[in-house]
Amino acid sequence: MVGFQTLFSKEITRFLKVGFQTIGAPVLTALLYLLIFSNALRGRIEVYPGSGIDYLQFLVPGLAVMSLLQNAFANTSSSIAQSKMMGNIVFVLLPPISHLEFFLAYVLAAVVRGLIVGFVVVFASLLFVALPIENLVTILTFGFLGATMLGSLGLIAGIWAEKFDQIAAFQNFVILPMTFLSGVFYSVHDLPNFWQLVSYLNPFFYLIDGFRAGFFGVSDVEVFHSLIIVSTVTFALSFGCFLLIRAGYKLRS
Amino acid sequence: MNAISVRDVYKYFGTLCAVKGVTLDVVEGEFFGLLGPNGAGKTSLINMISGLSVVDSGSIEVNGSDVSKDYLRARRMLGVVPQELVFDPFLSVYQTLKFQSGYFGIKHNDSWIQEILGALGLDEKADSNMRSLSGGMKRRVLVAQALVHRPPVIILDEPTAGVDVDLRQGLWKFIRELNERGHTIILTTHYLEEAESLCGRIGMLKKGELVVVEKTEQLLQSSEGLTIRLLIASGDCHLPESLNSFQTKLIPGGAEIIVPNASNVEEVLAHLRVANIKYDSLQLDRRDLEDVFVSVMRSGKDG
Numbered sequence: 001m002v003g004f005q006t007l008f009s010k011e012i013t014r015f016l017k018v019g020f021q022t023i024g025a026p027v028l029t030a031l032l033y034l035l036i037f038s039n040a041l042r043g044r045i046e047v048y049p050g051s052g053i054d055y056l057q058f059l060v061p062g063l064a065v066m067s068l069l070q071n072a073f074a075n076t077s078s079s080i081a082q083s084k085m086m087g088n089i090v091f092v093l094l095p096p097i098s099h100l101e102f103f104l105a106y107v108l109a110a111v112v113r114g115l116i117v118g119f120v121v122v123f124a125s126l127l128f129v130a131l132p133i134e135n136l137v138t139i140l141t142f143g144f145l146g147a148t149m150l151g152s153l154g155l156i157a158g159i160w161a162e163k164f165d166q167i168a169a170f171q172n173f174v175i176l177p178m179t180f181l182s183g184v185f186y187s188v189h190d191l192p193n194f195w196q197l198v199s200y201l202n203p204f205f206y207l208i209d210g211f212r213a214g215f216f217g218v219s220d221v222e223v224f225h226s227l228i229i230v231s232t233v234t235f236a237l238s239f240g241c242f243l244l245i246r247a248g249y250k251l252r253s
Numbered sequence: 254m255n256a257i258s259v260r261d262v263y264k265y266f267g268t269l270c271a272v273k274g275v276t277l278d279v280v281e282g283e284f285f286g287l288l289g290p291n292g293a294g295k296t297s298l299i300n301m302i303s304g305l306s307v308v309d310s311g312s313i314e315v316n317g318s319d320v321s322k323d324y325l326r327a328r329r330m331l332g333v334v335p336q337e338l339v340f341d342p343f344l345s346v347y348q349t350l351k352f353q354s355g356y357f358g359i360k361h362n363d364s365w366i367q368e369i370l371g372a373l374g375l376d377e378k379a380d381s382n383m384r385s386l387s388g389g390m391k392r393r394v395l396v397a398q399a400l401v402h403r404p405p406v407i408i409l410d411e412p413t414a415g416v417d418v419d420l421r422q423g424l425w426k427f428i429r430e431l432n433e434r435g436h437t438i439i440l441t442t443h444y445l446e447e448a449e450s451l452c453g454r455i456g457m458l459k460k461g462e463l464v465v466v467e468k469t470e471q472l473l474q475s476s477e478g479l480t481i482r483l484l485i486a487s488g489d490c491h492l493p494e495s496l497n498s499f500q501t502k503l504i505p506g507g508a509e510i511i512v513p514n515a516s517n518v519e520e521v522l523a524h525l526r527v528a529n530i531k532y533d534s535l536q537l538d539r540r541d542l543e544d545v546f547v548s549v550m551r552s553g554k555d556g
Contacts, residue, residue, distance in 0.1 A: 006355025014343050087339035091398065093305055094333055095356035096325040253266070253306045 004101035007092060011109030015075055023117055026071050030063045030121040034128065037185060047187045048218045057132075060125040061139075061212040062184035065146055068118030069204065072147040073154035073175055075110040077167050080158030089251065099246040103155070107238070110151030115143055131215055138223060139214030142230065146207045149234040150175070152241040159241075159250050178204045188220045203233040254317065256281045256406045256437035257302060262311035264297050264461075271297040273461040274311070279439060279454075281316075281405075284432045286452030286469070287441045288546060293458040295441045296336060299410050302439075303333045315406055329357065332404035334395050336411045336441075340383040346370070346394055347379040350401055357402035369397045372427050389420045396424065406437045413444060425451060449473070449542040457549050465549050472545050480544070481510045481521055482536040493528035496521065507532070 015022040038056040047058040083089035092102070125131070133139065157170045181195075182204035188196055199205045210226035213219035219226070245251070257279040264272040272294045279285045289295050300306035302313055304320050304327065313320045318327040341349060347366070354362035370376045373393040378386060383394065392412065399407060409428070413421045429451065432438045442448055448455060448469075455472055457465040465472070483490070484507040492501050492508055499521065500511040510521055518537065525532070 002358040002360055003356050006352055009355075010352050017343055083341075086342070087335075087337050088341045090305060090333075090335050090339060091341065091353060092356060094303055094328060094331070095353070095402075096328040096358065097356060098325060248307055252304065253300065 001101075003095060003097040004105050007097060007101065007105035008109055011075070011079060011106060012112060014079060015109070015113050022071070022075070022113060023120065026067045026117050027120045027124060030067045031124055033063055034059055034125060038128075041185075045186065045190070047190075048216070053216055053218065054129070056129045057216075058187070058212070059185065060122060060129060060131055061215050062208050064118045064121040064125075065143070065208045065211045066179045066184045067121050068114040068143060069146050069150045069179060069207070070171075070175060071117040072110040072114030072150040073157070073171065075113045076106050076151050076154035077158040077161070077170070078154075079106065079109075080155060081161050081164060081167050084158070084161075084251075085163070093251060099242065103238075103242045103245050106155050107148060107151040107241075110154060111144060111147040114147030114150065118143055118147075132217075133215055134217035135214045137214075139211060141227070142207055142211040142214065145227075145230045145234045146204075146211065149203070149207070149230070149237055152234070152237040155241050156237070156244060159244055162250075178202055181205075182208050183220065184208060203229060206230050254281050255279065255314070256283065256316055257439065258314040258317075259298070259302070260312045262298070262301060262313060263309050264294070264301060264306065265309050266297075271461050272301070275458075275461075275463045277456060277463055277466065279437060281437055282432070282435055284429075284438045284451055284453050285440070286448035286455040287439060287458065288445065288448060288455060289441075289458035290550060292460075294461040295458055296410055297461075298458070299333070299408055299439075299441065303331055303408060304328055329402065330404055330406050332399035332402065332407045334399045334407075334409045334412045336414070338388060338391050338395070340386075340391055340394065342382070342384045345380050345382050346375060346386070346397075349383060349394060350397055353398045354401045359402055362401060365403065366397075366401065369400050373397050374423065389416055392416055393420065393424075396427075400431075404436070406439070407431065408439045410441050411443065412440075413442065413447065421447075445541070445543045445546055455542070457546065459550060469542070473542065478511055478513045479515060479518065480536075480538045481512060481518060482538065483507045483510070483525075483530075483532040484534045484536070485530075485532050490530075493524055493530070495524045495528070 034056070037059060041055060045055050047053055047055055080089070083092070122131070157167055161167045161170070181199065182202050183199060188199045188205065191199065206221060206226035206229045209219045209221050210223055210230060213223045255278045257277070259275055259277040262272055262275045263270065275298060287295050287298070297306065301308050302315065302320060304324055308321060315327040316330040318330065320327045344352065350366045350369070354366065370379055373396060375390070375393050375397060378390060383391065386394065396412060412424065416424070425447070428438060440448065440452060452469050454466065454468050456463055490503060490508050492510070496510060499517070502509045512518060512521060
């Protein structure tokens with residue numbers, strides 16, 4: 001247990017030491033998105049017709065989850081990839097840290113960073129727009145599951161990658177398109193049929209929709225339905241990641 | 254009880270067999286040297302013992318705990334100084350040791366950390382960031398990291414590679430003291446004089462096979478003898494056939510004749526006189542571990 005606590009606290013120390021880069025920068029990026037998209041599209045897009053929800057309000061939870069997901073992914077993937085490439089991964093491979101402790105320490109540190117970034121985005125947005133909170137438990141549940149899902153995916157990517165180029169490719173060709181096509185900036189009902197179908201195949205869509213429902217009590221898909229899908233994907237990725245660690249895949253030659 | 258017990262272990266990297274059926278026991282409290290040229294399988298074997306590599310076939314135990322089945326217990330028994338000069342650029346020396354203690358399940362380790370820092374001459378660098386240290390200092394921190402949990406078995410994989418004389422001597426003094434306090438030490442090194450003076454027993458790996466395991470004393474006895482080195486300025490050296498009963502070798506600018514003991518020297522000189530071999534100078538050297546190592550590596554047994 002001390003091994004887990006130490007690895008977890010070391011991972012937290014690691015991202016806090018470069019807090020401007022790991023927390024400040026993504027919050028600023030999200031606020032810039034908010035500023036630009038809200039000014040450009042406000043009044044042109046009607047979300048959840050009849051609900052009275054303003055586009056600026058609609059945008060905030062989406063941007064918060066997008067930042068949360070990207071940062072949870074970045075935390076595990078960059079930490080593991082950097083340690084592997086610098087060789088200092090031996091310091092956590094030599095000690096008696098169990099496979100589960102190893103997995104939990106990395107993923108929970110990513111969850112902490114993801115939640116910090118996500119909630120700082122929400123709080124900073126309150127300077128520009130008032131946000132209702134319909135159900136805090138729903139917000140926290142989807143936030144936690146999203147960060148766990150992407151923390152696990154980042155860990156898988158970090159274990160698999162042999163150079164930073166591969167991590168960047170994973171981020172730019174998988175994570176970024178999936179987040180942008182998940183309804184951060186629009187309601188899925190505004191899309192043509194084909195793109196609606198594509199959105200329904202994207203687990204990030206259910207994450208964002210569920211998270212947003214926690215604020216407004218309105219969603220594109222039934223919240224329980226989203227919860228089942230998000231939980232299943234999170235569990236599958238976490239379990240897959242745990243199996244990779246247990247097998248020592250690309251960690252122990 | 255055996256500190257390390259290796260049973261018929263194989264390791265493959267693709268089609269390359271890096272370790273071939275190695276069986277080895279290192280007894281508790283021993284100072285054991287593992288020698289071999291680059292690519293002989295030393296680091297592969299050490300990585301399997303420490304859990305950094307998976308054992309493809311066979312079994313390895315550390316203080317009775319299997320490194321695969323009971324990996325948590327086995328790793329708790331081991332302290333490993335890796336060959337590569339690796340460090341965490343985010344941490345200071347003290348933080349590095351503090352975190353390493355935690356990884357091994359030790360929360361309050363300050364007094365032992367201070368003792369190691371003092372013994373390794375790192376006390377003034379405790380708050381320095383790892384990035385700012387010289388190569389030698391980083392090597393000391395690696396040794397300190399391996400010792401934070403007071404492991405009964407310590408593995409040092411070429412710990413003095415590229416290290417200055419002062420540090421090397423200080424390091425060996427400290428490691429020798431640890432061995433005297435009962436820690437088992439396993440050392441790989443390319444400096445054979447180090448192995449000769451420190452190790453009680455030596456194993457030699459050649460192309461993945463363990464070809465020799467002997468007490469250092471016996472290894473040296475087995476190579477007892479003298480090397481007579483003749484230096485001939487003209488470079489024209491033809492040794493007489495009468496010397497064929499000894500091991501002879503032509504070297505640049507002369508020849509070497511290996512004799513079993515000092516009483517044979519006069520006999521060799523007599524043969525040279527009879528054959529009218531003129532030499533400019535003559536050296537007599539006692540054979541050492543390096544000679545044994547070279548003759549084992551050149552011997553017919555080819556891995």
